[in-house]
Amino acid sequence: MIKSCYIHIPFCDNICSYCDFCKLFYNEKIVDNYLLHLEKEIKNIYKNDLLDTIYIGGGTPSSLNLKQLDKLFNILSILRKSDNIEYTIECNFDNISIEKLKLFKKYGINRLSFGLESTIKNNLDVLDRKISKTNVKKVIKECRTLGFNNINIDLIYAIPNETIKDLENDLDFVLSLNVEHISTYSLIIEEHTKLFINNVKYISEELDYKMYKLICDKLSNYNHYEISNFAKNGYYSRHNMCYWRNNNYYGFGLGASSYILNRRINNTRSITKYLADKYILDYEKLNKSDIISYEMILGLRLIEGINKKSFLKKYNKDIYKLFNIKKLINDGLLIDNGTNIYIPLDKVYISNEILINFIKE
Numbered sequence: 421m422i423k424s425c426y427i428h429i430p431f432c433d434n435i436c437s438y439c440d441f442c443k444l445f446y447n448e449k450i451v452d453n454y455l456l457h458l459e460k461e462i463k464n465i466y467k468n469d470l471l472d473t474i475y476i477g478g479g480t481p482s483s484l485n486l487k488q489l490d491k492l493f494n495i496l497s498i499l500r501k502s503d504n505i506e507y508t509i510e511c512n513f514d515n516i517s518i519e520k521l522k523l524f525k526k527y528g529i530n531r532l533s534f535g536l537e538s539t540i541k542n543n544l545d546v547l548d549r550k551i552s553k554t555n556v557k558k559v560i561k562e563c564r565t566l567g568f569n570n571i572n573i574d575l576i577y578a579i580p581n582e583t584i585k586d587l588e589n590d591l592d593f594v595l596s597l598n599v600e601h602i603s604t605y606s607l608i609i610e611e612h613t614k615l616f617i618n619n620v621k622y623i624s625e626e627l628d629y630k631m632y633k634l635i636c637d638k639l640s641n642y643n644h645y646e647i648s649n650f651a652k653n654g655y656y657s658r659h660n661m662c663y664w665r666n667n668n669y670y671g672f673g674l675g676a677s678s679y680i681l682n683r684r685i686n687n688t689r690s691i692t693k694y695l696a697d698k699y700i701l702d703y704e705k706l707n708k709s710d711i712i713s714y715e716m717i718l719g720l721r722l723i724e725g726i727n728k729k730s731f732l733k734k735y736n737k738d739i740y741k742l743f744n745i746k747k748l749i750n751d752g753l754l755i756d757n758g759t760n761i762y763i764p765l766d767k768v769y770i771s772n773e774i775l776i777n778f779i780k781e
C-alpha cells in the first residue's frame with residue numbers, strides 16, 4: 421500500500437541562477453496542456469491507495485493561474501485522502517494571492533512551503549531572485565488569518581560573498597515569522613546552471629561549517645530532525661519522512677520519481693515527450709541489498725537515525741552483520757544508544773563522508 425504522492429508542477433515565472441530542478445518558463449497554453457496529460461498519467465498509474473501525504477512541488481505550483489489551480493485540484497480529487505492527510509503545496513511569495521490561498525483552503529491544503537531563500541540583496545542578486553520583506557510578512561499574516569497553521573520556509577546559505585552577519589539577519593527574519601518548519605540548504609553549484617557556467621566559486625569549507633553551526637545554534641528552539649530540516653513539535657514533514665524512511669511513493673509529472681514495488685522510476689524531463697504521454701524515462705529494479713543500502717543512507721540523514729528493531733522487522737537481518745557498524749562507532753562516526761543507530765550531532769556536518777560507507781559497490 422502506497423501512502424505518499426508527489427505531484428510535479430514544473431513552471432516558474434523566473435528562472436533562478438542555481439536551479440537544477442526540472443522547470444520551464446510559465447506559458448499559459450503549455451500549462452493547460454500539461455494538466456491534461458498529468459491527469460492521464462495519474463489515472464493510468466494510481467491504484468486507488470489511501471494517501472497520508474500529498475506534496476505538490478515544482479517548479480512553482482503557485483505560478484499557475486486560479487483556473488489552472490482549480491483544474492489541478494479537480495484532477496487530484498481522484499486521489500483518496502486519509503482523514504489526517506498532510507497536503508502540501510509549494511509557493512513563491514511573488515505569485516501567491518489571497519484568492520489562491522482561499523482556493524488551497526477550499527481543496528484541503530493544510531501545509532504551505534515557501535521558497536524564501538534569502539532577504540539579503542547580494543544573495544538575491546547572485547541567486548537571481550527577488551523578495552520584499554514587507555510582502556513576505558503580509559503573505560504570512562494572510563495565511564494565518566485563513567487558518568494555515570503549518571508553514572515551511574526554505575533558506576539557502578553559503579552564497580558567494582555572503583557573510584555570517586548576512587546569514588544571521590536572514591535567520592532572525594525567518595525566526596520573526598514564527599513558522600512551524602524551516603529547511604536550510606547550503607548552495608550547491610550544479611552543472612548546467614547559470615552559476616556553474618559563470619564559473620562562480622564555492623565559499624570556503626571553513627565558512628560553510630561556521631554557517632551550519634550558526635544555523636543549528638539560532639534554530640535551537642526547533643527540533644533539528646534531519647541534516648537540513650528543523651521543526652516545531654509535531655510539525656516534521658511527514659511527506660519527506662516517507663522518503664527518509666525509504667517507503668514507497670508515487671511521483672507524477674515531468675521529471676518526477678516514484679518508488680513502487682522495489683522499482684525506482686524516473687519520469688522524462690522532456691516536455692515534448694511528456695505531452696506525448698511518454699512519461700517514463702527509465703527505472704531501476706532494486707534487489708534486497710540495494711533496498712537496504714537506501715534504507716541506511718536515507719535513514720541516517722535523520723538525527724534519530726535508524727531503529728534497530730524496525731530494521732530487523734523490515735529486513736529480517738541484523739544490521740551489525742550487514743555493515744561494519746562497530747568500526748564506525750569506534751571511530752566516533754556513529755552512536756548506538758541501545759535502540760537506535762545514528763550520526764552524532766557534531767558529525768552531522770560531515771554526514772556525506774559517513775554515508776559513503778553504506779553505498780553498495
Ligand code: SF4
Nearest residue numbers: 432435436439478479
Ligand atoms: S523558483 Fe524554484 S524551481 Fe523555479 S527556477 Fe527558481 S529554484 Fe528553480
